[in-house]
Amino acid sequence: MKRTAAALFLLAAWAGGLVALAVFVQRHLDIGSDLRLFLPEPRTPEQRILLDAIGEGPASRLLVVALEGAPPEALAVTSSALVEALRGSGEFRFAANGDVGLDSLPEELLPYRYLMSVDDETRALDRDRLRAALEARARDLASPGGFALEPLIARDPTLLTLALLERWQPVEEPRRELDVWFDAAGERALLVAETRAPAFDPAAQRAALAALDEAFAATRSAAGITFTASGAGSFSVLMEARTRNAAENLARLATIGMLLLLLTAYRRIGALILSALPLASAAVAGLAAVGALFGSVHGITLAFGFTLIGVAQDYPLHLLSHRRPGTPPASVARGLWPTLATGVASTCVAYLTFWFSGVTGLEQLACFTVTGLAVAALSSRYLLPRLMTEGSREHGRSPLLKRLWRAIASLPRPRWTVPVVVLACVGAVAVAPQPLWENDLGALTPVPGELLERDRALRAELGTADSRHLLVVEATSSDAALAALEALDPELERLVVAGAIGAYDHAARYVPSAAAQDARRSQLPSGDALRAELEAAASGTAFRPAAFAPFLADVEAARTLPPLTFEQARTLSAFGSRLDALVPERDSVVAALVTFSGVRDAAPLAALAAPGGQATLLDVRAASESLVEAQRARMLVSLAVGGLLLIAIVAVALRERRRVIRVLAPLALTTLIVVAALQLAGVSLNLFHLISLILAAGLGLDYALFFEHAADDEAEQGRTLHAVLTCAGSTLMVFVLLATADLPVLRAIGAPVAIGVVANFVLALLLTRPAAPRVAR
């Protein structure tokens, strides 16, 4: 039978509408990749600091670069040249390799050294101190390296600049060879560079990595040198490329497999096109809805969303399998609708609960999936039948299916298996050694473990601070925070001496509070007094007092300088980025961090944070785990509510309790079986598994509903078997492909769904299929 002109017009309009929506989506929807969208709103200051660190924090923008493959001399030369090139590139805020250039303090700020200096350096600039300094400088001049030091001596005879530069070095320095950082083995030169772009902006990170590549090519001093860059930014670029590659390969295979399967099932090319329309509509409409409501969509939302709306591929397949000669497609659709609508409505309501999870990424997911599924279902019900011609063959009547159905009908209905399976699964979960839930925030990242391990090793070589414990000092202004940090110093020093901690670092080590700077300034001698002291000190040495005019000028300038502000200090290359890390930018309150290395006893740190103080101790691991737990709790509550609503809808639709149980038992059992299988395989559940379980449940619900609906009509049973076999076969194929992927994320989605499809199908046959005697009619 030929399609009518009206049908062809509808097809053209439908396709045109899809294209128009797709263009809208392309114009108006940005794809974001900030992981924080998938985490709940922070509730505690600890969680807020943690989220900052995950998202935009300087730590997440820091790339660690390792140079290797040549003798240390060549590596050191390249390291210095590379740092210089990166500093000149617009992509990086900051680059360092441990090489302390005396020029890292800008010329105009040099007089500030007399306000920023520390402890014994603030001893009065009297003749005794100056004499000792001059005697030491004379020996320096006559020593190897005297030429290098000479230009500094006239301006800074006490070498305060060097003392400050040393103080600004990382507390626990990596091994230093030839003045630059090396790993402990002395084989790799290490440097760090902080990108301007946030870590979760793959496009901008790609530009930064390209700039790094270019700078490296231009500065490589020996042919054998290779470099590796590691950090959240490089991961996001890498993962984007790898995920896209894997997805493209899989999509190609899946498309071929799907074509073969659908051709086998329906023997018509037209059927392939028709079956693709509802899913395509679901995707485009879902994206358009998210675009209209949110403006951007998270990459994870997309991945999860496309996974979840995969269930919509089944809707047209049911229609195609039930098409038969003598019945208009519209009445076929009408006949299927109560069953299909029950499945769609309950699934949509279950997904809708994500909307109330308080996690932006999940809200987007709810919006995307509910819109997508509704559009797919409605278009399968009202649009697709108009495009279809009356079926030329009865799919349910094939001899093969008939034999299969008979075989199924003669299967036992082993009710006793239900408690056995439940017990076995609960037992498996109970004996599995690993925890049921993955609480490590890191497990959310799709980055392969070996890369994370390499990154951890590189950062350990750099001696970055112990990332677990932080002391947080909150204050109303940055200066108040600096003063509060200075007040902590005596106690922190005591802890270092007592051996509880190896070292500590905070912003006031770099910029003293205004009060401390004022105090130092008031100790500076007047110009005349200093000149007299200097002349007295120089007599009896080989130095000409007049040569120290730049020194006198700097001290005089320092006597009238306003204190260096925290905001000024932030812009300094010597430690600006450290200040950013130690005092993350915040709206109203200033939260300054004290970081530690070599923490041997955290108890005294907690005591520091004791009542009355402005400091709180942040245990990053605990905060991160609490965040993940909070996230999971919200999802589980959403799911529980969704599950109850789903049961309610199924109950309303099916009315009889026995029927409701027959429909819901397979998917409940399947969920248990998948969880048990994952646990037996040594896997702790994470967000990806949870999403997969939801999809598996959605699929199972449809299988069971259709089997249940088939009731006792033999022809209907045949068609249902054909439909569910096609649906389950195609879904299984796609997710088995995912389960064999290289990327752990794809495996985490593929394996549970594949297991779930098989379990749902088998259990639906065993538990949901209509009673045997009536089938044997």
Add this chain to the structure above:
Amino acid sequence: MRHVSDEAPLAVIRALASLAALLVTTASHAAPDSDALVARLKRTAPASIAFVEVRFSTLLVEPLVVGGTLVYEGEGSLTRRVETPYREESAIRGETVRVERDGEEPRTFALRRAPELRGLLTGMIGLLAGDASFIGEHFAVTTSGDDQGWRLDLAPTDRRLEQRLSDIVVTGAAAEAECFVIRDGQGSASIMLLGAAAARSLPAPLALPELLAHCGAE
């Protein structure tokens, strides 16, 4: 104080790494009997030689004078031991310099931090080793004199290197290098007298022109 840009040490290293070769090979050309001069300049490690170093600077009213021993341990290893008027030991091991002085924390820095020092040291080590395989690309070399009194003038041709040191002069006679002169072109200079030259009394008053004349490096 400004460091030379980070590329400069690279040029300096390349330039000065070849100094040893220049000293040895050019000296041999300058001398009437060049092969014999090279052979005679060579010292077997460990070898030590007395030195007196006179340091001129615009910061100083009068130059600083230190004396002591240079010990060549082979393989790029050189120790400069100051014995008068105070004790100080600088050990050059490969690319690092470690300076130890009574009553102070030892300090360590990379040789590339101090290209002047590196020039001097590689020159000396090259001479002491009598063995060099580098070609100098960054110095214009002029030689003069004869076996009784030879002189090497090394002028940096690299602009960045030129900012750090204006020239290096080595003078000597027959098999003995006598003076190493290094100048920054801004009034600072270091003149190191070696061996027999170190034992002779210094000119008085001790001024740069007189000392250069004393060394045959005016």
